[in-house]
Amino acid sequence: MKSSAMRDLMAITERPEVISLAGGLPDTSTFPAESLAALLSHMAAADSARALQYAPTDGIAAVRDCIVEVMAAEDTVVDPQDVLVTTGGQQVIDLVCKTFIDPGDVIVAEAPTYPGAVPAFSAYEADVAQIPMDAEGMRIDELETTLDRLEAEGRRPKFVYTVPNFQNPAGVTLSLPRRRRLVEIAHERRLLVLEDNPYGLLRYEGDPLPTLLSLDRGQFVIYLGTFSKILSAGLRLGWAVAPAPVLEKMNMGKQGADLCSSSLSQLFVTTYFAERRWEDYLGELRDLYRVRRDTMLAALAEHFPAETTWTVPQGGLFVWVTLPDYIDTTDLLARALEERNVAFVPGRAAYVDGRGGSSMRLNFSGVTEDDIREGVRRIGEVIREQVDLYGTLTGRQPAPLNESARDAGLADVVELPRRRAAP
């Protein structure tokens, strides 16, 4: 669970005067209101009884066809029978834990990992082993070392959790050789992989990479998708694709949890796919977010001191920034909120073991360009103050702004050393 102090801090980020780069929000203001109104009225006119009724637990058949279409856009061919419609992608994480995790079981995840997965893992009392990442995503050599170590201890992880594309929070992407190797390892060790792919279609540059599911051909990979980032997060619709025996268990878990996902939301999706070109709206979002990402990267280069490093995501919603290790970003957030009305997610939220204290996650998708520039400028100011104060306290001079040093340091950005527990 998130610490209460962190919760208290995050509660204040919701004040209206705060520029928040802390969210993970898509920009829903881009969906035309009249379009939403028209779609809803068409849906009501055509299918009101069904929209107001329960749906099958595995989802309305037509929605599963839409999902098959979305996945085909990432060159991943699936059978609608292998799809379970869920209440947001988050429910997939919960159902997979519910299906596989007994207290004390091991889940392997990235370091840092999706902060929203941490409470799910904790709720099922899983032990989480976090694998460091570099610019190419999860370090597979480290993964194998960890798996060997666990095996020597007689512990077999229940699954590996990964966000391979534009990872939340680190922004990095798992490279093709590592994808292949990860799938091989899954086969060699008969180990399940939960591929969480909410952002794959939000690519702003570079070539798309195959999903783990397509490399695996549906044997050891459980796939998590969502409409949240390509259509609307408010629909709360996601999906799982999994081998049949796994899907069956997840289906039972879902019956216990909520019987079915919202019929209204599901029929909205089918109406939308029938009447509009979903790829067009996705294209608009991509164009919008690309500009915002570029704005954020430019603002970081302009306003953040040379002691800081950050990832350059090719897609997705987040940039991961790492500060000198004497700055604690939870404390920094308190100062940023109090003195500058600006917020971000402190890195510790993405770790289960107290690491990440010097990192932060910044979101660019849900914020206007002006707010991105201003928000980054304000955060840069508080960091600068703390870097200067450290200089005063230790007699060390802050480093001059040096662009080239940044690129060289990039590989280390997400590869965080374990913080000295007791300096």
Added chain:
Amino acid sequence: MSRVAVLKGGRSLERGVSLKSGARVEDALERLGHEVHGVDVGHDLVSRLRELAPDAAFVALHGRDGEDGTVQELLEIVGIPYTGSRVGACMRCADKVVAKHAFRAAGIPTPDFFAFSEAAFKELGATDALPAIEERLGFPIVVKPSDQGSALGIKFARARAAVPAALIAAFSYSDHVLLERHVHGHDLAVSILDGQALPVVEAVPRDEDFYDFEARYEIGRTTFVCPAEIGDELTAEAQRLALAAHDTLGCAGFSRVDLMLDESSRSLSVLEINAIPGLTETSLLPQAADAAGMSFDELVGRILATAA
């Protein structure tokens, strides 16, 4: 029956705790038959108070604004009787440095300390004094923001190299920081209600050697023992010191005094006073009241009766 405004929430870092305290107080006051109005303290505070014109305000606001005298000053101006300490006492409690100087002057033991502003380091070369401070206090040193009520920003520097980062963290919350000698021993709290010391509570961290102030509010991470098993003599002494500290800062109505009992010397010292102690399910004042045979509703009723 009277009309009571419960002030809660606000913009401090303890907003979450305050909302919980406030909600519990509202429920209790309703059960006691009062007309209750919850007020989330914000821009419209003064106009809301004028509009409600309550017979009394129950201040369940922690941290900045609630505990530093700001809201009390506004209540004085609007002319509404309120619970707890008056403006001056709140200001003395909110500033740990001012409080510790007052304790020292009154002969109330408090752990040795030094306090500095950020400007002292930036403009007066206070850094050069750090080695002498470290030598006098000895490691580990507790570094605290002077006016932050919650656990945030409190660090534990175990060696010289850790001091700068601890100072930076503390300065994130306050212009002044306190470097304090660490007392190894028992964490005690004595709540004062209407001039009387309640049973002593001991907070025992669940993990040995796990020093984390966040544990304070987290169910399950700290075990509370009340009455603390420290013997009659030390209990009486802790209660005497707490009352003396409460009076020294001029507190009124109720407060919670935090103390340390040194493991080896068995001596007591006062750390700080909370002018508006928490009233959540895990808070220490309700636990102490319970140990004294007082229900939560009774406690809230008695606090309300002290409103002036």
